Amino acid sequence: MTKQSELQKVYDRALEVAGLTRAYGKFHVLKNISWNVDEGAWWGIIGPNGSGKSTLLHLLSGVDQPTSGSVHIYGKKVGSYSRKELSQLVAVLQQEGIPPVGYTVREVIEMGRFPHQDWLGREKGVDVEAITDRVLARLSLTSLADRTLDRLSGGQRQRVALAKVMVQEPQVLLLDEPTTYLDLRYQLEFMELLAEWRQETGVTIIAVLHDLNLAAQFCDNLLVLKDGMVEGLGTSSDLLTEDRIRRVYGVEPVMLPHPDSGVPQLLLRRSAASTADQ
Numbered sequence: 001m002t003k004q005s006e007l008q009k010v011y012d013r014a015l016e017v018a019g020l021t022r023a024y025g026k027f028h029v030l031k032n033i034s035w036n037v038d039e040g041a042w043w044g045i046i047g048p049n050g051s052g053k054s055t056l057l058h059l060l061s062g063v064d065q066p067t068s069g070s071v072h073i074y075g076k077k078v079g080s081y082s083r084k085e086l087s088q089l090v091a092v093l094q095q096e097g098i099p100p101v102g103y104t105v106r107e108v109i110e111m112g113r114f115p116h117q118d119w120l121g122r123e124k125g126v127d128v129e130a131i132t133d134r135v136l137a138r139l140s141l142t143s144l145a146d147r148t149l150d151r152l153s154g155g156q157r158q159r160v161a162l163a164k165v166m167v168q169e170p171q172v173l174l175l176d177e178p179t180t181y182l183d184l185r186y187q188l189e190f191m192e193l194l195a196e197w198r199q200e201t202g203v204t205i206i207a208v209l210h211d212l213n214l215a216a217q218f219c220d221n222l223l224v225l226k227d228g229m230v231e232g233l234g235t236s237s238d239l240l241t242e243d244r245i246r247r248v249y250g251v252e253p254v255m256l257p258h259p260d261s262g263v264p265q266l267l268l269r270r271s272a273a274s275t276a277d278q
């Protein structure tokens with residue numbers, strides 16, 4: 001990180017999740033999740049619709065509280081951080097990034113510094129304009145700096161959301177299906193930008209991803225959720241097997257090694273009935 005915190009020097013575990021359960025009434029959405037995330041790692045959370053991925057992310061970010069079990073971030077229970085402390089440490093990027101509000105790109109990106117500022121919007125020794133200019137240039141947003149968000153495409157808005165998070169300089173970044181609304185080129189570009197940023201800063205990334213091929217190419221490790229339980233923890237090569245995909249997603253896959261890296265990539269077989277029709 002550009003700014004190494006005292007916490008980081010003591011803990012090389014960014015997150016520790018122990019016996020985490022979340023129930024709504026009698027319905028247990030997450031059941032006894034235990035999982036550790038080393039500092040600087042990039043984890044993907046994968047699993048079918050309704051398996052509990054977003055719920056898990058909400059518990060990690062502290063916006064929701066567990067029914068039992070705990071989440072520690074850098075050795076301290078997530079609920080015991082103040083809001084400000086937590087937002088200095090953890091950033092969250094949602095599926096739709098930022099809604100198309102009437103603020104300009106520059107204004108929105110500068111808001112990324114709020115967690116570090118006092119109530120008058122001041123921050124000692126930090127030139128917010130210069131940081132923002134750097135990030136604007138880095139994400140090819142300079143020419144759009146004075147445009148309001150309601151006049152950007154979805155892909156551009158997602159880049160602004162990433163820029164805001166970069167300016168925030170968190171130590172942990174949580175992403176919930178960040179590439180859902182992006183076309184192929186922007187999906188890849190978004191993931192590459194994250195990869196570069198992690199390389200430079202050592203930020204820990206936890207991303208809910210539906211695209212298993214992207215997950216296999218970018219994440220060091222995967223957590224597979226099924227029916228609110230951990231179905232597997234490990235590398236894509238260990239976890240993305242035909243048998244597991246069939247069991248977890250109920251589809252008939254073909255797994256092939258990526259020709260560049262060898263990581264597993266997925267093709268789907270149509271059901272026997274539909275191919276027989278042709």
Ligand SMILES: Nc1ncnc2c1ncn2[C@@H]1O[C@H](COP(=O)(O)OP(=O)(O)OP(=O)(O)O)[C@@H](O)[C@H]1O
Pocket residue numbers: 024029047048049050051052053054055056
């Ligand atoms: N506030 C709530 N009250 C009751 N049930 C809820 C609530 N929030 C989520 N659930 C249920 O918890 C389960 C897990 O939801 P969650 O959104 O975490 O799944 P997900 O894996 O992120 O799904 P998706 O891939 O569709 O986004 C679902 O069955 C959902 O209906």
